[in-house]
Amino acid sequence: MEIFKNYSLKNYNSFGIDVKANYFVNIKTMSDLTKLTQSKLLEGKKYFILGAGSDVLFANDFNGVILNIELKGMHIRDYNDDELILEVYAGEQWHNFVETCVKNGYHGVENLAMIPGKVGAAPVQNIGAYGAEQCDVFWKLKAYNIESNAEIILNKQECKFGYRDSIFKNKLKDKVIITSVEYKLSRKEKFNFSYKELDKIIHRFPWVKPDLQYVFNTICRIRNSKLPNPEILKNAGSFFKNPTVSNYKFQELKKEFPDISGYELKNGNIKLSAAYLIEKAGWKGKRIGDTGVYDKHALILVNYGNASGKDILSLSDKIQDSIQNKFGVKLEKEVIVVE
Numbered sequence: 001m002e003i004f005k006n007y008s009l010k011n012y013n014s015f016g017i018d019v020k021a022n023y024f025v026n027i028k029t030m031s032d033l034t035k036l037t038q039s040k041l042l043e044g045k046k047y048f049i050l051g052a053g054s055d056v057l058f059a060n061d062f063n064g065v066i067l068n069i070e071l072k073g074m075h076i077r078d079y080n081d082d083e084l085i086l087e088v089y090a091g092e093q094w095h096n097f098v099e100t101c102v103k104n105g106y107h108g109v110e111n112l113a114m115i116p117g118k119v120g121a122a123p124v125q126n127i128g129a130y131g132a133e134q135c136d137v138f139w140k141l142k143a144y145n146i147e148s149n150a151e152i153i154l155n156k157q158e159c160k161f162g163y164r165d166s167i168f169k170n171k172l173k174d175k176v177i178i179t180s181v182e183y184k185l186s187r188k189e190k191f192n193f194s195y196k197e198l199d200k201i202i203h204r205f206p207w208v209k210p211d212l213q214y215v216f217n218t219i220c221r222i223r224n225s226k227l228p229n230p231e232i233l234k235n236a237g238s239f240f241k242n243p244t245v246s247n248y249k250f251q252e253l254k255k256e257f258p259d260i261s262g263y264e265l266k267n268g269n270i271k272l273s274a275a276y277l278i279e280k281a282g283w284k285g286k287r288i289g290d291t292g293v294y295d296k297h298a299l300i301l302v303n304y305g306n307a308s309g310k311d312i313l314s315l316s317d318k319i320q321d322s323i324q325n326k327f328g329v330k331l332e333k334e335v336i337v338v339e
């Protein structure tokens with residue numbers, strides 16, 4: 001187990017925020033977890049479990065212990081002619097896992113290509129894109145309970161997945177370290193083109209029969225054209241969640257903003273596009289100092305250089321207030337703010 005003191009987190013968060021942590025611990029093996037408990041390093045200190053830092057905003061220096069999860073490995077747990085179960089360790093990069101699946105003809109995660117971050121964080125916010133969510137193929141996971149120093153296994157139901165939500169953001173928040181995740185993938189052709197824009201692009205040439213590699217390449221191309229690469233422009237993807245309103249509220253909004261669109265949920269409520277609201281309120285492309293709203297996608301806040309966590313939070317507060325005032329809709333942060 002490697003322990004560093006007074007360690008810079010600048011290269012460990014996709015916003016590129018230059019803060020320091022009192023302690024930074026690399027967890028590379030399962031025995032590092034036992035050593036961590038034996039060391040009593042966490043006693044009386046706050047701690048934060050870090051993946052690749054692509055969904056977090058560090059508001060300040062972190063006065064505690066950062067646990068950097070670097071557990072690596074991927075192997076087949078079970079298979080038959082139709083399906084297989086792949087166990088992936090928490091420290092693997094999500095996109096590398098997706099690439100491996102595509103290379104081997106395993107269907108199920110191709111719509112989630114190019115989502116930055118590590119596998120261990122994927123169940124935490126139940127990552128999703130292009131009509132798919134990781135919970136669609138999730139089988140089970142193993143985690144280490146920091147308090148009881150014991151391994152736990154959770155199935156899909158126990159993880160309580162929701163829209164960008166799970167038990168790891170609620171009851172088990174900061175209590176367990178996810179060590180590996182098992183996904184059930186299809187060895188037979190099985191695509192999800194429920195997302196209209198994707199369906200249109202995939203089928204734009206009727207003579208092309210899409211295969212797994214084609215779908216993967218298409219997703220990568222769409223994402224490259226829309227989303228800023230954090231290596232070049234620091235960001236953490238969608239800063240806010242898409243808000244949900246009642247059907248009544250949606251009809252009221254429609255009277256005032258006829259071009260507003262919504263997606264009806266099973267319970268009759270309507271999910272709105274946060275990007276639409278932010279753009280309509282005039283924030284798209286706006287810059288304040290070194291922070292701003294990305295000019296090609298209103299849901300993404302960016303750090304143009306030396307913005308602090310506080311600068312980005314201040315911008316996000318202004319956007320939330322403005323959306324509340326203009327539409328009477330509360331925007332919730334998707335990004336996790338670490339104080």
Ligand SMILES: Cc1cc2nc3c(=O)[nH]c(=O)nc-3n(C[C@H](O)[C@H](O)[C@H](O)COP(=O)(O)OP(=O)(O)OC[C@H]3O[C@@H](n4cnc5c(N)ncnc54)[C@H](O)[C@@H]3O)c2cc1C
Pocket residue numbers: 014048049050051052053054055056069090115116117118119120121122124125126127128129168176177178179227228229230235236237238336
């Ligand atoms: C350009 C860009 C595009 C993005 N696009 C999408 C998208 O399309 N869909 C989407 O859903 N998200 C998207 N995101 C957000 C982000 O990629 C995901 O939330 C990703 O899963 C975060 O992974 P991470 O390893 O960086 O986690 P981190 O940001 O390090 O951590 C996120 C949360 O998970 C917890 N965590 C991390 N690892 C573990 C573990 N092993 N055990 C327990 N808890 C853990 C952390 O404590 C924290 O609460 C995007 C981000 C960027 C920068």
